[in-house]
Amino acid sequence: xxxxxxxxxxxxxxxxxxxxxxxxxxxxxxxxxxxxxxxxxxxxxxxxxxxxxxxxxxxxxxxxxxxxxxxxxxxxxxxxxxxxxxxxxxxxxxxxxxxxxxxxxxxxxxxxxxxxxxxxxxxxxxxxxxxxxxxxxxxxxxxxxxxxxxxxxxxxxxxxxxxxxxxxxxxxxxxxxxxxxxxxxxxxxxxxxxxxxxxxxxxxxxxxxxxxxxxxxxxxxxxx
Amino acid sequence: xxxxxxxxxxxxxxxxxxxxxxxxxxxxxxxxxxxxxxxxxxxxxxxxxxxxxxxxxxxxxxxxxxxxxxxxxxxxxxxxxxxxxxxxxxxxxxxxxxxxxxxxxxxxxxxxxxxxxxxxxxxxxxxxx
Numbered sequence: 060x061x062x063x064x065x066x067x068x069x070x071x072x073x074x075x076x077x078x079x080x081x082x083x084x085x086x087x088x089x090x091x092x093x094x095x096x097x098x099x100x101x102x103x104x105x106x107x108x109x110x111x112x113x114x115x116x117x118x119x120x121x122x123x124x125x126x127x128x129x130x131x132x133x134x135x136x137x138x139x140x141x142x143x144x145x146x147x148x149x150x151x152x153x154x155x156x157x158x159x160x161x162x163x164x165x166x167x168x169x170x171x172x173x174x175x176x177x178x179x180x181x182x183x184x185x186x187x188x189x190x191x192x193x194x195x196x197x198x199x200x201x202x203x204x205x206x207x208x209x210x211x212x213x214x215x216x217x218x219x220x221x222x223x224x225x226x227x228x229x230x231x232x233x234x235x236x237x238x239x240x241x242x243x244x245x246x247x248x249x250x251x252x253x254x255x256x257x258x259x260x261x262x263x264x265x266x267x268x269x270x271x272x273x274x275x276x277x278x279x280x281x282x283x
Numbered sequence: 284x285x286x287x288x289x290x291x292x293x294x295x296x297x298x299x300x301x302x303x304x305x306x307x308x309x310x311x312x313x314x315x316x317x318x319x320x321x322x323x324x325x326x327x328x329x330x331x332x333x334x335x336x337x338x339x340x341x342x343x344x345x346x347x348x349x350x351x352x353x354x355x356x357x358x359x360x361x362x363x364x365x366x367x368x369x370x371x372x373x374x375x376x377x378x379x380x381x382x383x384x385x386x387x388x389x390x391x392x393x394x395x396x397x398x399x400x401x402x403x404x405x406x407x408x409x410x411x412x
Contacts (some may be wrong), residue, residue: 100334100336100385100394100412101371101372101385101387102371102385102386102387102388112370113370114370211369211370212370214367214369214370215369215370215371215372217369218367218369218370218372218373218374218383219372219385220405221383221395221398221405221406221408221411222405222406223374223400224367224369224374
């Protein structure tokens with residue numbers, strides 16, 4: 060049991076942080092929503108009503124889509140784009156999808172390689188892009204959920220202000236949708252640039268997100 | 284197991300759709316009660332169908348009771364047409380004007396009536412909070 064906890068500490072730790080933050084968001088979001096309802100002469104929602112409302116759903120989904128986009132882009136961009144000296148980049152000369160030997164697929168697979176890396180054909184092709192594909196699907200679904208829940212929440216606001224509700228196409232072309240979307244994207248892109256550039260010159264002893272403390276600034280693809 | 288999950292999902296979706304449809308029916312019924320009271324000249328029923336803040340705003344703007352203020356108004360009567368429900372808000376088209384409703388603790392109430400479109404700007408309403 061203790062070994063399982065230790066071996067999976069990163070997943071468990073962040074899983075618990077995710078749940079705690081989501082619960083915190085539910086309480087804080089409900090309080091903020093009910094304050095707005097007082098101003099709009101609306102009804103106060105219970106916690107259960109709030110967490111099943113479109114207001115909560117859009118606030119959750121808009122952050123999820125941007126996080127999945129961040130990792131999708133990071134997974135795909137780092138295939139071709141490199142940053143000399145960054146621990147987040149592979150070696151400059153390895154830009155691209157690399158050789159089968161480097162990727163340990165087909166006849167270059169090792170005894171403990173996953174089965175689909177060894178078999179070749181469509182299975183290896185699918186497995187070779189599975190991380191990007193799943194991140195892309197999760198991003199697309201989260202963004203779609205944001206558009207659906209966001210439309211519902213925005214239309215409720217519009218009706219409270221005596222304005223006509225919008226169609227889905229009207230909403231995805233609206234300032235509200237793109238403001239919610241881009242304010243999340245810009246922060247994700249800033250975080251990506253920050254980790255790529257800062258990891259060239261700064262160190263965090265023991266972290267795989269950092270180079271070893273004594274590694275030179277121009278050393279690329281080293282973890283410490 | 285897989286089919287059980289699909290069935291459960293279908294039940295959930297059906298329940299949500301039914302819930303949405305029920306809420307639209309409730310909002311339509313509240314609008315219908317308001318319009319019927321208007322047509323009957325039943326000022327007390329009209330005031331009862333209004334949201335408390337709307338009734339209060341109407342009374343204070345005319346410096347009368349809500350019932351007296353309603354009797355002096357010439358709100359268009361009509362029949363309930365298309366009803367759009369989003370969250371705790373609804374818009375009901377009556378053929379002659381547009382009503383806006385809110386779902387309060389006591390049920391759906393009319394928050395604005397006699398509303399006319401103003402292009403991109405919010406509707407202008409004869410009665411609102």
